[in-house]
Amino acid sequence: MRRVLTLALGVSLAGAAVAEPRGFTATDLVQLDRVGSPALSPDGKTVAYTLREADLVANKARTGLWRVPVAGGAPQRLTGTSSTDVEPQWSADGQWLYFLSTRSSSMQVWRLPMAGGEAQQVTDYPLDIGSYKLSPSGKALALSMDVFVGCDTLECTTAKLQKQPGDKTSGMVYDGVFMRHWDTWSDGRRSQLFYTPLDAYGQTADEPIRISGGLDGDVPSKPFGDASEYAFAPDGKSVVFSMRVAGREEAWSTNFDLYRAGLDGKAAPKNLTEANKAWDTAPVFSADGKSLYYLAMKRPGFEADRFAIMAMPVGGGTPREIAPDWDRSAGGMSLSPDGKLLYVTADDLGQHPLFAVSIADGSVKRVADRGTIAGYSVGKAGIVLARDTLTAAADLYFEPATGGAERQLTDVNKARLADVRFGDYQQFSFSGWNDETVHGYVVKPWNYQKGRKYPVAFIIHGGPQGSMGDHFHYRWNPQTYAGQGMAVVFIDFHGSSGYGQAFTDAISQHWGDRPLEDLQKGWAAAQTQFDFLDGDRACALGASYGGYMTYWIAGVWNQPWKCFVDHDGVFDNRMMGYATEELWFSEWENGGTPYDNPEGYEKFNPINHVKDWRVPMLVIHGELDYRIPSSQGMAAFTALQRKGIPSQFLYFPDENHWVLKPQNSVQWHESVNAWLKRWTAD
Numbered sequence: 001m002r003r004v005l006t007l008a009l010g011v012s013l014a015g016a017a018v019a020e021p022r023g024f025t026a027t028d029l030v031q032l033d034r035v036g037s038p039a040l041s042p043d044g045k046t047v048a049y050t051l052r053e054a055d056l057v058a059n060k061a062r063t064g065l066w067r068v069p070v071a072g073g074a075p076q077r078l079t080g081t082s083s084t085d086v087e088p089q090w091s092a093d094g095q096w097l098y099f100l101s102t103r104s105s106s107m108q109v110w111r112l113p114m115a116g117g118e119a120q121q122v123t124d125y126p127l128d129i130g131s132y133k134l135s136p137s138g139k140a141l142a143l144s145m146d147v148f149v150g151c152d153t154l155e156c157t158t159a160k161l162q163k164q165p166g167d168k169t170s171g172m173v174y175d176g177v178f179m180r181h182w183d184t185w186s187d188g189r190r191s192q193l194f195y196t197p198l199d200a201y202g203q204t205a206d207e208p209i210r211i212s213g214g215l216d217g218d219v220p221s222k223p224f225g226d227a228s229e230y231a232f233a234p235d236g237k238s239v240v241f242s243m244r245v246a247g248r249e250e251a252w253s254t255n256f257d258l259y260r261a262g263l264d265g266k267a268a269p270k271n272l273t274e275a276n277k278a279w280d281t282a283p284v285f286s287a288d289g290k291s292l293y294y295l296a297m298k299r300p301g302f303e304a305d306r307f308a309i310m311a312m313p314v315g316g317g318t319p320r321e322i323a324p325d326w327d328r329s330a331g332g333m334s335l336s337p338d339g340k341l342l343y344v345t346a347d348d349l350g351q352h353p354l355f356a357v358s359i360a361d362g363s364v365k366r367v368a369d370r371g372t373i374a375g376y377s378v379g380k381a382g383i384v385l386a387r388d389t390l391t392a393a394a395d396l397y398f399e400p401a402t403g404g405a406e407r408q409l410t411d412v413n414k415a416r417l418a419d420v421r422f423g424d425y426q427q428f429s430f431s432g433w434n435d436e437t438v439h440g441y442v443v444k445p446w447n448y449q450k451g452r453k454y455p456v457a458f459i460i461h462g463g464p465q466g467s468m469g470d471h472f473h474y475r476w477n478p479q480t481y482a483g484q485g486m487a488v489v490f491i492d493f494h495g496s497s498g499y500g501q502a503f504t505d506a507i508s509q510h511w512g513d514r515p516l517e518d519l520q521k522g523w524a525a526a527q528t529q530f531d532f533l534d535g536d537r538a539c540a541l542g543a544s545y546g547g548y549m550t551y552w553i554a555g556v557w558n559q560p561w562k563c564f565v566d567h568d569g570v571f572d573n574r575m576m577g578y579a580t581e582e583l584w585f586s587e588w589e590n591g592g593t594p595y596d597n598p599e600g601y602e603k604f605n606p607i608n609h610v611k612d613w614r615v616p617m618l619v620i621h622g623e624l625d626y627r628i629p630s631s632q633g634m635a636a637f638t639a640l641q642r643k644g645i646p647s648q649f650l651y652f653p654d655e656n657h658w659v660l661k662p663q664n665s666v667q668w669h670e671s672v673n674a675w676l677k678r679w680t681a682d
Helices: 026-031 154-161 247-252 501-505 514-529 545-556 573-579 583-589 598-602 606-612 630-643 662-680
Strands: 009-011 017-019 034-040 046-055 060-069 085-090 096-101 108-113 131-134 140-147 190-197 230-232 238-244 256-262 280-285 291-296 308-313 331-335 341-345 354-358 364-368 372-379 382-389 392-400 425-431 437-443 454-460 487-492 533-543 563-567 617-622 647-652
Touching: 026 662, 034 085, 034 372, 034 382, 034 392, 046 085, 046 392, 060 085, 085 131, 096 131, 131 230, 140 154, 190 238, 230 280, 238 280, 247 583, 256 280, 280 331, 291 331, 331 372, 341 372, 364 382, 364 392, 425 514, 437 514, 454 545, 454 662, 487 514, 487 533, 514 533, 514 545, 533 545, 533 662, 545 563, 545 606, 563 662, 573 583, 573 598, 573 606, 573 630, 606 630, 617 630, 617 662, 630 647, 647 662
Parallel strands: 454 487, 454 533, 533 563, 563 617, 617 647
Antiparallel strands: 009 017, 034 046, 046 060, 085 096, 096 108, 131 140, 140 190, 230 238, 238 256, 280 291, 291 308, 331 341, 341 354, 354 364, 372 382, 382 392, 425 437, 437 487
């Protein structure tokens, strides 16, 4: 049917023209405005937040600052679209909103007067500010910058970064294996923590004081660490931060410790958690400064161990676990205004709620249910939440402290999605490996009609210690397939988070059997429970570990599938053990190094079953993926081509483990959808 004025129009009962419903598309996905970083003002009346706005034509996005009244009302833009403005933090008196901005051509700290007026630059350093935190008094900043550890000044680092005239060499010499990480090659710099007082005009000192002591590590951690990894003491006289100081063992160590540092930079930081050889992070002080709360793992070398909530006397003493019987891994921790509760988020049965944990007795209560809590901010009047679900991108909501109905504060994509109909979804369960309950979700096509059968996209999530649940994902979003008229099924197989640590642990050294059994039983259960799934027209697809599993089932369980899509998957376990950057991951998951335990790498190695491949496959890989190097995807595609199996290779020279650029994302989805339609057509 021809579209009129880009929208097919119908007529409402009232006679007004309305848009005809349609499915959700990849173009919709990349153009959605994205809410984040809610920050409740000290008086509890206003929420500042970030809004990411994409420009598909320019192939980029900008993030700016907005605010909205908690009592309700129209959101107000605080900063323009000519710069990237992120990480809003209120001053203690609420008169200023601090933030990071690129408006001075580098990332620096700025502040905006809430009474009106132009933003003022706070820092003016020759290096980008990576993160920052305002002191309790508002008279100082802690901030991070990438510097050469041996440099005493910022200018020393900038001088070292400048190529000398006449120097035509390009070689880099490395003394350790952690020479590249995620999507970046190391140039020798470390993210170090600095302190600087603010003068009466809100300006910083010319040269900040390094308080991380020149330790050979990064604070915050890379690549995804943030300011939650350090905290000012309530009196503002010291800072506690999390850092891994591992030397040549960094690539196979998960030993992060908490260090306490004075603000004059004269004394070496004191290690507070040296006894624990696993991960310690996310420090939060009690209001009186006498206790330090933090998150800790117990098993060295395991990045997916349970994060327990710990309490440590600042004056010295034995740490205690606050909620030892709560079998969830905590994250995103903050203290309640009365100092009696710790708020944390955690995966839980296919959702990601907010919980309140009693410091006194360890009791745990769900505070915010439904979907995924992507961010929150706590005040005396209540809690502001950034929540999303499988049918709604993130928006802000307010939960009053006195109880009562939750209020929605924003609806940022209302106009853009006015004519979109999302596919309904339902969680289901079945008996999986070891007769244990396993959960999954099914999403109906947007145009579902009772009595019809629909082709299926069977998505296998990555991690593998993650969860695919009630969440509006910006890369692997089930609605982009439902919007094409497909049904979607995905399973939280053994190894997934949110079902207890034993459930998560079950996948280690069992990549190819226990989760495979769950996927097989889950696929059978879904077809039994939902009669609209066409089991004869289904394709399996996944990324990272999901890509590994796609390669694996291509050889050992290919009977049900009409096609496969594999994004950045592990094709050869043994080479992955040598080529990935975070060696601790492969070594834990396979029971040692490839040379000490080769059998562990070969037991479930997809490359050993290529002889049984027969199903058409689309392989996708990014060149900047150092987690699973692009040679893995190229090798798999070579195998497909050599065997004469219908196949394509989609290569992104400018993307990492994820596809992030808006137009690349659209191309990715269009290529995947075309492949699915080709092989599931009637």
